[in-house]
Amino acid sequence: MIIGRWDEHVVAASEETLPFGVVPGMALRQAEHLCPQATFVLPDEDAVVRIRELLSAALYDLAPVVEVRDEGVAWLDLTGLAQVGEAIRETRRRLLQAIGREPRLGFASGPFTARLAAARARPGRLLQVEDATSFLAPLPSRELPLDVEQLERLDLLGLRTLGAVAAIGPRELESQLGRAGRHAVLLARGLEPDELVAWRPPMFTSAHRQFGEAVEDREALLFVARALCGDLADELGLRGAGAKHMRVRLLFEPAEEEKRESIVRHPLSSTAELFGLVGSWIKEWQPRAPITELWIELPVLEGAGRRQLRLWAGGDGSSEEVTAAMERLQERFGDAVVSRPQPALVSSPIPSERFA
Numbered sequence: 318m319i320i321g322r323w324d325e326h327v328v329a330a331s332e333e334t335l336p337f338g339v340v341p342g343m344a345l346r347q348a349e350h351l352c353p354q355a356t357f358v359l360p361d362e363d364a365v366v367r368i369r370e371l372l373s374a375a376l377y378d379l380a381p382v383v384e385v386r387d388e389g390v391a392w393l394d395l396t397g398l399a400q401v402g403e404a405i406r407e408t409r410r411r412l413l414q415a416i417g418r419e420p421r422l423g424f425a426s427g428p429f430t431a432r433l434a435a436a437r438a439r440p441g442r443l444l445q446v447e448d449a450t451s452f453l454a455p456l457p458s459r460e461l462p463l464d465v466e467q468l469e470r471l472d473l474l475g476l477r478t479l480g481a482v483a484a485i486g487p488r489e490l491e492s493q494l495g496r497a498g499r500h501a502v503l504l505a506r507g508l509e510p511d512e513l514v515a516w517r518p519p520m521f522t523s524a525h526r527q528f529g530e531a532v533e534d535r536e537a538l539l540f541v542a543r544a545l546c547g548d549l550a551d552e553l554g555l556r557g558a559g560a561k562h563m564r565v566r567l568l569f570e571p572a573e574e575e576k577r578e579s580i581v582r583h584p585l586s587s588t589a590e591l592f593g594l595v596g597s598w599i600k601e602w603q604p605r606a607p608i609t610e611l612w613i614e615l616p617v618l619e620g621a622g623r624r625q626l627r628l629w630a631g632g633d634g635s636s637e638e639v640t641a642a643m644e645r646l647q648e649r650f651g652d653a654v655v656s657r658p659q660p661a662l663v664s665s666p667i668p669s670e671r672f673a
Contacts (some may be wrong), residue, residue: 319355321345328360328388338459340436341388346465370540371533373516374556375411379404384513392428392513405443415555425449427509433460449507454480461501467494479505518556522616524548531570531607538608545613546591553618559584565595567602568610575604584619585646
């Protein structure tokens, strides 16, 4: 099975298509040429966005820069990390938890080489590339991010491997393919001209359910609401965030709605906390008509307080957010879980001696 948008690129492909050379990110027309017997399916756009956000949130605090693509490829820039091995092991564990299957991992000097290494790794294993040039050289040139016509042009020129592409001059291939040709040569040489686009956690999220038949039963509505709160709690847990503002909307036919919303003093993050508020609204609600759609929206989230202190950057967290996180810990587990340091030798040049 191959999932992708017509006239665009492959979003995902099943294991059975890999021996035919089908990989996420390639042109769909090229995938159809390589594996015509596959079943082609359009992606669920809402699900694609949600999975990308879940993966991004799961990996956000493991590296200074994280980028996740629609086709299920995630990159982490591990430059400068003190414990690279630990970050890779934690990446594998979180991806397994998020998607329910072992990820393929690649470690290289840049995103292009790392993606190709990961595609060739066994599930749950890491393929580390020491020399990008020698690793890339024997791989087929169809791995380059070019359209079908450009790849056919490479084939006519006899440039069927990345090594052959790397051997040609950038200006020479640029004269044949335009700017994409120069870019292709740099990639084939392992020079990695592309930079990652860092993901930033959105300060808004939501979950909804559209009913095939309008719902009037309150218990059915509560059941669905609890499931949606569970999905949101999982997302908040991965993101290390909490909801400061909640809104519930009930939609009716034709295009009418009712809503309840509230700003909470302490951010909510667990299923019990979210459903405690949502459930209380639904139990006392008297909708004027059968419900066709239920939305639970979290318009305001607190910052990602889970992010490691050594990775915090300007705007990532504030003293107010740290204080709020400490207050939640105290509410759940008692005052003893939080210790406030007392000034000791304030003038000491050794940081550990400045507080008791």
